[in-house]
Amino acid sequence: MYQIVQKEKLHEIIYSMWIEAPQVAQSVQPGQFIILMVKEKGERIPLTVADFDREKGLIRIVFQIVGKTTEELSTLEEGDRLFSFIGPLGRKSEIEHYGTVVTVGGGTGIACIHPISRALKEAGNKVISIIGARTKELIIMEEELREASSYLWITTDDGSYGRQGFVTQVLKELLEQDKTIKKVWSIGPAIMMRVTCETTRPYAVDTLVSLNSVMVDGTGMCGSCRVTMGGETKFVCTDGPEFDGQLVDWIEFMHRLSRYQEAEKRSWDLYHELNHPCTCGRRTN
Numbered sequence: 001m002y003q004i005v006q007k008e009k010l011h012e013i014i015y016s017m018w019i020e021a022p023q024v025a026q027s028v029q030p031g032q033f034i035i036l037m038v039k040e041k042g043e044r045i046p047l048t049v050a051d052f053d054r055e056k057g058l059i060r061i062v063f064q065i066v067g068k069t070t071e072e073l074s075t076l077e078e079g080d081r082l083f084s085f086i087g088p089l090g091r092k093s094e095i096e097h098y099g100t101v102v103t104v105g106g107g108t109g110i111a112c113i114h115p116i117s118r119a120l121k122e123a124g125n126k127v128i129s130i131i132g133a134r135t136k137e138l139i140i141m142e143e144e145l146r147e148a149s150s151y152l153w154i155t156t157d158d159g160s161y162g163r164q165g166f167v168t169q170v171l172k173e174l175l176e177q178d179k180t181i182k183k184v185w186s187i188g189p190a191i192m193m194r195v196t197c198e199t200t201r202p203y204a205v206d207t208l209v210s211l212n213s214v215m216v217d218g219t220g221m222c223g224s225c226r227v228t229m230g231g232e233t234k235f236v237c238t239d240g241p242e243f244d245g246q247l248v249d250w251i252e253f254m255h256r257l258s259r260y261q262e263a264e265k266r267s268w269d270l271y272h273e274l275n276h277p278c279t280c281g282r283r284t285n
Helices: 022-027 068-074 109-122 142-148 167-177 190-203 250-257 261-274
Strands: 004-011 014-020 033-037 045-048 051-053 058-064 084-089 100-106 126-133 151-156 181-187 206-210 226-229 232-235 242-244
Touching: 014 068, 022 051, 022 058, 022 084, 033 058, 045 058, 045 068, 051 109, 058 068, 068 261, 100 109, 100 167, 100 190, 109 126, 109 142, 109 181, 126 142, 126 167, 142 151, 151 167, 167 181, 167 190, 181 190, 190 206, 190 250, 226 242, 226 250
Parallel strands: 100 126, 100 181, 126 151, 181 206
Antiparallel strands: 004 014, 014 058, 033 045, 033 084, 051 058, 206 242, 226 232
């Protein structure tokens, strides 16, 4: 169980893996997440499901190396097994026939909007997807999003691929041109989701964001993922991970993202020291 059946390097720091997890694959829905552990005494990390195959019993995850555990995960190969792979967790996306909708993905958030976009299209919606990254090499799952969407826009900060600029610039133009847009889903870096909400606010368009990056335990036990929504306290793991982005206290949320920054850096540094190939556990400058 939890065997890695396929691994693909999408970029120097971004990987895709298909994991054998039949029970999760049978019940997972777009918008939900899993929590995995690489080894028994390892860290629990939440990842939104990027794709699933119910017949084969497989779950696809896409992750970026941002610390010790994601780097350790990237070293595993096809045939290796994860210690734990729990899910599906969280509430599913509300998929209905709305009419015209927009999904916005930035960075690895591109992978997260894929199953949502596909489900919305299957429900008969006109799905406009906007994906963006700093540069061309960081654009992932382009073909999958083309298939899952009615229209696809691509932006890069440096103009190396698609349109130069940010996803929110394209979104603003679409909102100006098409008054039939009913809902927007935005998943990616916190600042991108916040600006997306600022962009949609004047148009009174429902805007949903996914906040799973703030989670630790993922089951409502630790309370680390508390966020304020319209003055009320919510837990991302059990009440979300999707929320009305217009109600999010973004300052509080972004502050929570940095709570464990120093501890995470120490853990990552120690991992490098213990796994340095030439110094027998000692780091050299």
